[in-house]
Amino acid sequence: MVLSLTTDQLISSVSEIKAGERILLSGTIYTARDAAHQRMAMLIAEGKPLPFPVKNSVLYYCGPTPPRPGEVIGSCGPTTSSRMDPYTPLMLEQGVKATIGKGTRSAAVIAALQKYHSLYLVATGGAGALLSRKVRRAGPVAFEDLGPEAIFRLEVMDFPLIVAVDSMGNNIFERK
Amino acid sequence: MRNNVPKSRITAVVARLCRQVNYFLPGDVWQALEKGGKREVSETGRGVLNEILENARIAGQKEIALCQDTGLVEIFLKIGQDVHITGGNLNEAIQAGVAAGYRDGYLRKSIVADPLERKNTGDNTPALIYTEIVDGDRLEITVLPKGGGSENASALVMLAPGAGWPAVKEFVLRTVKEKGINACPPLIVGIGIGGSFSSVPLLAKKALLREVGSAHPIYGQKEKELLADINSTGIGPMGLGGTLSALGVHIEPAPCHIASLPVAVSMQCHSCRRLSEVL
Numbered sequence: 538m539v540l541s542l543t544t545d546q547l548i549s550s551v552s553e554i555k556a557g558e559r560i561l562l563s564g565t566i567y568t569a570r571d572a573a574h575q576r577m578a579m580l581i582a583e584g585k586p587l588p589f590p591v592k593n594s595v596l597y598y599c600g601p602t603p604p605r606p607g608e609v610i611g612s613c614g615p616t617t618s619s620r621m622d623p624y625t626p627l628m629l630e631q632g633v634k635a636t637i638g639k640g641t642r643s644a645a646v647i648a649a650l651q652k653y654h655s656l657y658l659v660a661t662g663g664a665g666a667l668l669s670r671k672v673r674r675a676g677p678v679a680f681e682d683l684g685p686e687a688i689f690r691l692e693v694m695d696f697p698l699i700v701a702v703d704s705m706g707n708n709i710f711e712r713k
Numbered sequence: 714m715r716n717n718v719p720k721s722r723i724t725a726v727v728a729r730l731c732r733q734v735n736y737f738l739p740g741d742v743w744q745a746l747e748k749g750g751k752r753e754v755s756e757t758g759r760g761v762l763n764e765i766l767e768n769a770r771i772a773g774q775k776e777i778a779l780c781q782d783t784g785l786v787e788i789f790l791k792i793g794q795d796v797h798i799t800g801g802n803l804n805e806a807i808q809a810g811v812a813a814g815y816r817d818g819y820l821r822k823s824i825v826a827d828p829l830e831r832k833n834t835g836d837n838t839p840a841l842i843y844t845e846i847v848d849g850d851r852l853e854i855t856v857l858p859k860g861g862g863s864e865n866a867s868a869l870v871m872l873a874p875g876a877g878w879p880a881v882k883e884f885v886l887r888t889v890k891e892k893g894i895n896a897c898p899p900l901i902v903g904i905g906i907g908g909s910f911s912s913v914p915l916l917a918k919k920a921l922l923r924e925v926g927s928a929h930p931i932y933g934q935k936e937k938e939l940l941a942d943i944n945s946t947g948i949g950p951m952g953l954g955g956t957l958s959a960l961g962v963h964i965e966p967a968p969c970h971i972a973s974l975p976v977a978v979s980m981q982c983h984s985c986r987r988l989s990e991v992l
Contacts, residue, residue: 559760572831602778602821611819612778617862617895639862640895640952661764661951662862662897663984665781666772684833685781685821697764699757699953710894710952 541695548593548634551654554700556707560658561695566595566637567678570616572686574624581627588679589688591631598638600685601675602665610675610691612665615639618657622646629653641710642702650702657702671696716793716850718992720801723854726990727810730856731786732818734988735778738769741925742901742985745960749899758955762899765950765983776818780984783820784858786811786840789922795850804842812836823861843915855922855989859981863900866892866980869914874974881906881976882939888978889943889959894952897982900959901925902943905977907967917979920963922987932964939964950983960985 540554544564547554554560567589569577577587598618602611618638625636626649634655639662642650650657660668674692681687702708743766750762772779788807798806815822815837824838825831868888872880885904893900905916929936940962949955960983969975 557757600781600821600823602781602783603819605777605819608777611821612772612781612783614781616782617865619895639897659951659953661761661768663780663982664764664768666775666777666779667764667768669777670771684835685823686833709954 544595547595547656551634551656551704554656554703556700556703556709558700560698560700562698563694563696564595564692566597566691566693568597568599568601568689568691570598570600570686571620572683573680573688574621574628576680578624578627581631587631589690591628591633593632593634595635595637596628596633597691598636601689602685604675608669610669610672613669613672614665615660615662618642625649629655637698647702647706647708650704651706654704656700656704658698659701660696660698668696714795714850716796716852717799718796718852719799720803720806722992723798723803723806724810724813726854726992727788727807727856728814728817730854730988730990731811731814731820731858734856734858734986735783735818735820736776737773738779739985739987742960742983743769745925746899746983749957749960753950753955753957755949755953755955757953758950758957761950761953762957778820779986780860781821782823782860782862783815783837784860785824785864786837787857787859787918788840788842789855789857789919790842790844791847791853792844793849793851794846796852807840807842808838811840812838852992853989854992855987857922857987860984863896863980863982866896867914867917867978868892869910869975869977871910872974872976874972876974878935881974882942884976885939885978886942889948890946893958893980894948896980897984898948898952898959899950899957899983901981901985902939902959902962903979903981904962904964905967905975905979906964907969908975909969909973910975912967913975913977914979916965916967917977920965921979921981921985923963925961925985927963929964932966936962936964
């Protein structure tokens with residue numbers, strides 16, 4: 538079964554969404570990877586606001602290639618989520634409701650997903666060209682000096698995802 | 714015969730190789746994915762493999778990078794001893810080619826100048842260059858853009874010589890189980906055995922340049938054995954469970970010291986991009 542959901546629907550139905558389910562997601566998501574997370578953690582520590590609307594947001598661990606002229610975005614697949622693990626509980630505390638990446642998460646992140654009632658979703662790594670076809674609009678939001686590590690706002694349509702960890706802590710990477 | 718190769722030609726060829734290698738999935742990788750996909754027992758796994766192949770079709774058609782991680786460029790040169798580079802410096806010729814290829818090819822610039830300061834160089838240079846002097850008058854250039862995610866899953870160990878093949882196998886399997894899941898499987902696992910602390914990782918990396926699934930003349934049986942073991946771990950495509958965890962295991966041995974048994978594992982994601990040209 539594949540669920541077609543907007544980001545609003547995803548966020549309002551977090552508790553009904555189960556690990557292993559496939560989702561085609563439509564709506565606004567924000568990219569952030571290593572350097573952007575580091576800067577956001579500093580802003581939070583200084584009590585300053587984050588440069589994107591973090592409440593009920595969806596964060597995508599991605600650093601795209603530049604678009605060709607006439608294209609919305611270049612290749613834009615997920616990067617390894619575990620590198621963002623140290624920052625994720627903090628981001629969830631700020632109001633991020635779902636993170637998208639690839640690969641496993643730490644025990645601390647899985648506990649935080651339950652605590653803050655959030656989801657971890659995965660996209661297929663190395664499918665950046667395919668995923669670029671699912672992005673309708675894209676533009677930089679903050680930290681443009683970081684190049685590919687800047688925060689971009691993406692409007693996606695039917696972005697293919699799998700629920701890896703649900704809000705109950707069920708984890709598809711954990712095999713019996 | 715002496716072969717005069719102008720610097721400008723090297724720059725142009727490297728630039729083209731950098732673009733093409735990032736758009737077109739090599740035929741051997743494509744075939745291994747198709748073949749493996751037919752045998753994958755997990756439905757999720759088959760879905761992932763279909764996305765990977767569809768991705769390769771789109772990347773090739775639209776000339777968009779297969780993966781947004783267009784890598785640290787590693788360049789392997791086989792320089793015939795009768796080759797003469799004219800008009801300038803070989804290193805400069807290659808770096809200029811990489812910068813042009815990544816700029817004109819809309820590829821990601823993923824290199825920072827200093828490992829701690831971490832400021833992006835803006836043109837994806839410097840590339841790493843490995844040279845080998847060989848007989849003849851040809852210059853062979855091979856480009857391997859290496860992604861960071863799979864590179865981070867690589868490992869090296871200095872084993873006791875008496876520990877032998879069982880210890881080598883145990884180390885490789887442990888590395889794949891611990892780190893392979895986040896390295897975008899199905900993997901190609903390059904293994905160097907022997908040499909020294911400095912040479913064994915290069916041996917492992919060069920193993921990735923071989924045709925996927927090709928057998929080493931002496932270590933072929935051991936490669937087969939390890940591939941079967943890796944594919945029975947249950948890791949599966951993108952670590953989501955299944956039977957296709959690796960497309961190939963390539964071992965490259967080398968002579969070593971009586972006291973040593975160095976082993977390196979070079980992890981390669983399914984986006985195994987490499988391309989060569991002979992000048």
